[in-house]
Amino acid sequence: MFRRTVRFLLSIVMLASVALAGDVVLAGTAQADGCYTWSRTLRQGSSGADVRQLQIRVSGYPGTGAVLALDGEYGPATAAAVRRFQQAYGLTADGIAGSQTFNKIYALQDNDCTPIHFTYAEMNRCNSTWTGGAVSAATARANALVNMWKLEALRHALGDRPITTSSGFRSYSCNSAAGGSSTSRHLYGDAVDLTGSLSFCTLAKEARNHGFREILGPGYPDHNDHTHVANRSSRYWSAPNCGI
Ligand SMILES: [Zn+2]
Numbered sequence: 228m229f230r231r232t233v234r235f236l237l238s239i240v241m242l243a244s245v246a247l248a249g250d251v252v253l254a255g256t257a258q259a260d261g262c263y264t265w266s267r268t269l270r271q272g273s274s275g276a277d278v279r280q281l282q283i284r285v286s287g288y289p290g291t292g293a294v295l296a297l298d299g300e301y302g303p304a305t306a307a308a309v310r311r312f313q314q315a316y317g318l319t320a321d322g323i324a325g326s327q328t329f330n331k332i333y334a335l336q337d338n339d340c341t342p343i344h345f346t347y348a349e350m351n352r353c354n355s356t357w358t359g360g361a362v363s364a365a366t367a368r369a370n371a372l373v374n375m376w377k378l379e380a381l382r383h384a385l386g387d388r389p390i391t392t393s394s395g396f397r398s399y400s401c402n403s404a405a406g407g408s409s410t411s412r413h414l415y416g417d418a419v420d421l422t423g424s425l426s427f428c429t430l431a432k433e434a435r436n437h438g439f440r441e442i443l444g445p446g447y448p449d450h451n452d453h454t455h456v457a458n459r460s461s462r463y464w465s466a467p468n469c470g471i
Contacts, residue, residue: 261338269324273301281305281324284332285312286373287380287437292462294438297373315383335379340372342379347371350395350419359398360414367396367416370458374419377456381430381437390430391423393453406449412441418457428469430454435464435471444469 263280267273279299288311289295295308306322313320318327335342350371351357357364374395382390396416397407405413412418418441421430431444431454441457443450444466454466464471 262336262340265324265329268326269301271301271303271306271322274299278305281309281332283373284336284376285309287377288312288315289438291436294440294458312380315380341375344382344389345375345378345392349392350375350416352394353397353401357396357416359400360396360402360416361399362415370415370417371396374417374456374458377438378419378421381433381456384433384436385425385429388425389423390421390425392419393422394418394420412457412459415458418455420453420455422453427451427454428466430456431464431466431469431471442466442471444471 265277265281267277269278269281276299278301279297281301282295282297282299282305285305285308286295286297288308289304290307290311293304295304309324309328310320310322312318312331313322313328316331318331337343337346339347341347347368351367353359357367360367362370378390378392382388394405394413395418397405397411397413399414402409402411402414407413421427423430427445427450431442434442434454434456439456439458440462441459442454442464444454445451446467446469447465450466451468
């Protein structure tokens with residue numbers, strides 16, 4: 228009688244934990260997170276704010292030397308970026324953003340819309356307000372967000388090994404204190420200096436595939452102890468010691 232009771236209680240516990248695990252799984256797939264939820268499948272020809280939100284998340288997959296426009300228009304370049312993102316994470320690579328793609332993005336983002344491995348805090352070691360630079364605080368933060376998604380793609384391409392950042396947004400005063408040039412992209416919030424355990428050349432070389440128009444690394448003046456990635460209107464890559 229006692230053993231039967233124990234067995235009975237054990238089976239209830241097991242059933243309960245299976246049910247609980249099931250709930251957790253369902254909750255993870257049915258509900259996105261505190262950041263952003265897509266409500267329709269997006270494909271070539273789609274346009275709107277939801278397309279632009281997608282473009283930000285796949286901006287690290289534009290193809291070598293390219294930069295994805297964040298224009299809210301789902302054209303061939305966006306489809307190709309989605310396909311590369313899908314391939315990178317082992318999803319069906321059809322270039323259409325449906326639930327499997329969105330669920331992967333939900334799993335990769337925090338509630339503040341940053342990718343899981345990067346934070347606003349590390350993108351701004353200068354001040355907490357994002358003010359005092361060359362653009363508004365909102366623009367500087369928005370630029371930093373796009374950069375974080377590009378860095379998430381870079382990190383994933385390099386085997387998900389940690390990438391450390393040493394400098395991001397700088398106000399004019401932080402920039403002069405750091406000895407940065409007066410036209411530094413750090414003033415716009417769209418430059419990041421990378422360090423960490425990966426070699427600076429490995430970072431500089433791979434960054435060419437992830438949407439950075441500006442890459443400065445070993446061999447470029449004052450860039451032997453980090454690799455700098457940023458954005459600008461035309462391409463400028465220089466890391467002579469890495470063959471770039
Ligand atoms: Zn820099």
